[in-house]
Amino acid sequence: MENIIRREREKRGWTQAALAVRLGVSRQTVNAIETGKYDPSLPLAFRIARQFGQPIEELFVAEGQ
Amino acid sequence: MSLGSPHSEAMTNETDIQEEARSRGAQRRRSWIRLVIGVVGYAAAMIAVRVWGHLGGTDPWRFLWAFLPLIPAAWLVINITLRARQLDEYQIKLVYRALVVGFTVAIFTAATLGMLGISGLYLPYAGWIVVFAGGVSWGVTNIVTGAVRQF
Numbered sequence: 001m002e003n004i005i006r007r008e009r010e011k012r013g014w015t016q017a018a019l020a021v022r023l024g025v026s027r028q029t030v031n032a033i034e035t036g037k038y039d040p041s042l043p044l045a046f047r048i049a050r051q052f053g054q055p056i057e058e059l060f061v062a063e064g065q
Numbered sequence: 066m067s068l069g070s071p072h073s074e075a076m077t078n079e080t081d082i083q084e085e086a087r088s089r090g091a092q093r094r095r096s097w098i099r100l101v102i103g104v105v106g107y108a109a110a111m112i113a114v115r116v117w118g119h120l121g122g123t124d125p126w127r128f129l130w131a132f133l134p135l136i137p138a139a140w141l142v143i144n145i146t147l148r149a150r151q152l153d154e155y156q157i158k159l160v161y162r163a164l165v166v167g168f169t170v171a172i173f174t175a176a177t178l179g180m181l182g183i184s185g186l187y188l189p190y191a192g193w194i195v196v197f198a199g200g201v202s203w204g205v206t207n208i209v210t211g212a213v214r215q216f
Contacts, residue, residue, distance in 0.1 A: 017086055021086050021089070022082065025154075026155070026156055028211070028214060029155035029156065032155050038155045038158070040155075
């Protein structure tokens with residue numbers, strides 16, 4: 001799964017730590033999601049989408065699509 | 066399905082975020098201190114048992130001494146459980162991986178030692194070999210996966 005979380009976060013001037021606090025997860029988790037090491041659960045993906053005010057399918061794209 | 070933590074909903078300004086980050090840092094440090102207290106307590110209990118417990122003797126109290134390390138062990142279990150409840154989904158995934166490796170290695174080490182016992186090779190401290198194999202594989206996997214940084 002690919003995502004544009006880093007781009008969206010940087011666009012808003014948020015650090016990984018700040019986004020982590022907003023999402024209620026650790027900074028390492030945000031880093032793992034951004035680098036594609038970890039695909040978040042559906043509830044967490046919804047939380048991310050809500051923070052960025054965008055639908056999930058715009059933030060996350062299945063590889064090859 | 067919950068769409069967000071109660072904290073994230075109210076997290077609207079930088080002061081709130083910094084306050085939350087500080088609170089999490091303090092929570093993590095407290096967990097570490099409690100874990101260190103548990104480990105030190107466990108080591109102290111083991112030493113006390115070796116020095117004063119006379120486990121190899123005939124005093125019936127030696128059986129009670131053998132249970133002494135369970136007191137700090139219970140403290141450790143409680144605090145590890147409390148810390149585990151604070152982990153998020155990615156942290157749980159990392160910690161789980163190390164537990165699976167540690168548990169599997171311990172089980173197969175115990176089974177191998179059991180087979181050796183059946184075949185006549187008696188190892189006097191076989192239990193400690195299981196503890197060592199399970200503990201080391203658990204610890205090494207924690208380091209390799211980065212799970213150790215999550216605690």
